[in-house]
Amino acid sequence: MTTKEEIIAKAKAAILDFDEDEAAEAAQEGLDAGVDPVDLIQDGFTVAMNEAGNKFEAGELFLPHLIAASEAMTAGINVLTPALEAKGAETETKGTVVIGTIEGDIHSIGKDIVATMLKIAGFKVVDLGRDVAIGAYVEAAKENNADVVGSSALMTTTMVAQIQLEEKLKEAGVRDSVKTMVGGAPVTKDWADKIGADIYGENANDAVTKLNEMF
Numbered sequence: 001m002t003t004k005e006e007i008i009a010k011a012k013a014a015i016l017d018f019d020e021d022e023a024a025e026a027a028q029e030g031l032d033a034g035v036d037p038v039d040l041i042q043d044g045f046t047v048a049m050n051e052a053g054n055k056f057e058a059g060e061l062f063l064p065h066l067i068a069a070s071e072a073m074t075a076g077i078n079v080l081t082p083a084l085e086a087k088g089a090e091t092e093t094k095g096t097v098v099i100g101t102i103e104g105d106i107h108s109i110g111k112d113i114v115a116t117m118l119k120i121a122g123f124k125v126v127d128l129g130r131d132v133a134i135g136a137y138v139e140a141a142k143e144n145n146a147d148v149v150g151s152s153a154l155m156t157t158t159m160v161a162q163i164q165l166e167e168k169l170k171e172a173g174v175r176d177s178v179k180t181m182v183g184g185a186p187v188t189k190d191w192a193d194k195i196g197a198d199i200y201g202e203n204a205n206d207a208v209t210k211l212n213e214m215f
Contacts, residue, residue: 004035011044011076016052018068023076030080037080037087038120045073046113046204053109063107070109077116084119093124094215095147097181098140100128102161107154110184113204114150121208123215134164138172148211150181150201159186163195179214183207 002010007030014022023045030040052069055061061069097118101111108130115127126144128136132151141149149169153159162182169175182192183201192200199214201207 002029002033004030004033004039007033007035008040008044011040012048012051014076015045015048015069015072018065018072020072020075023072024079027076027079031083037083040080041077041116041120045076046117049073049109049113066107066109070112073112094122095211096124096126096144097148097150097211098126098128098137098144098146099150100132100137100152101130101184102151102153102158102165103131103133104161105152105154105158105184106130107152107184110154110204111150111152114152114183114201114207117204117208118211121212123211134161134168137165138168138174141169141174141178142172146178147215148179148181148199150183150207153182153184153187156186159184159191162187162191162197166196181207181211 007026011023011026011030014026027040030037049069052061052066056066099111099115101108115125118125126140128140137149137151140146151162151165153162166175166180169178169180179198181199181201182197187200189200199210201210
């Protein structure tokens with residue numbers, strides 16, 4: 001019988017080896033062994049993703065590595081999703097969050113972690129993916145009666161689109177009924193204040209903590 005620690009170690013290794021099959025296998029083993037999917041994600045996949053992010057910043061890994069790690073994590077989370085949803089169904093949803101990486105930006109690592117952690121925290125998450133057109137956020141906010149619209153920008157060149165998002169939500173008449181959250185490596189609290197966003201998520205934990213306080 002594999003122990004919880006061994007399964008979590010396997011989940012971590014799968015991400016750092018960019019191995020989708022291994023990540024899915026670790027997730028399934030975790031479910032079979034009765035490991036809480038939340039622990040598997042937080043202590044396994046997320047820890048490994050953060051480690052990959054640090055290596056990327058240190059110049060030890062490059063963007064294709066990060067994308068491969070993110071895809072491995074997604075493969076693992078896909079296996080865990082039904083169990084997470086069943087768990088989420090037992091608790092009332094706190095609110096609906098529409099989230100995506102802003103137009104022109106193909107990085108999705110941080111956004112993926114935030115989306116996963118929000119699901120765990122009991123929010124309904126509508127994940128639009130990466131390189132999301134401004135109009136798609138507005139449509140999704142309307143269709144899903146969203147409480148929060150979150151956009152992630154990983155480059156200074158794509159950050160400006162977060163201003164357009166604020167404007168388009170106003171034009172569509174939905175800005176007053178949603179809270180906007182911005183995040184991403186170059187994004188700061190000052191930037192969030194300047195563009196009129198309601199919440200600045202410094203990292204995944206910070207984003208979840210702030211939304212929990214709000215709902």
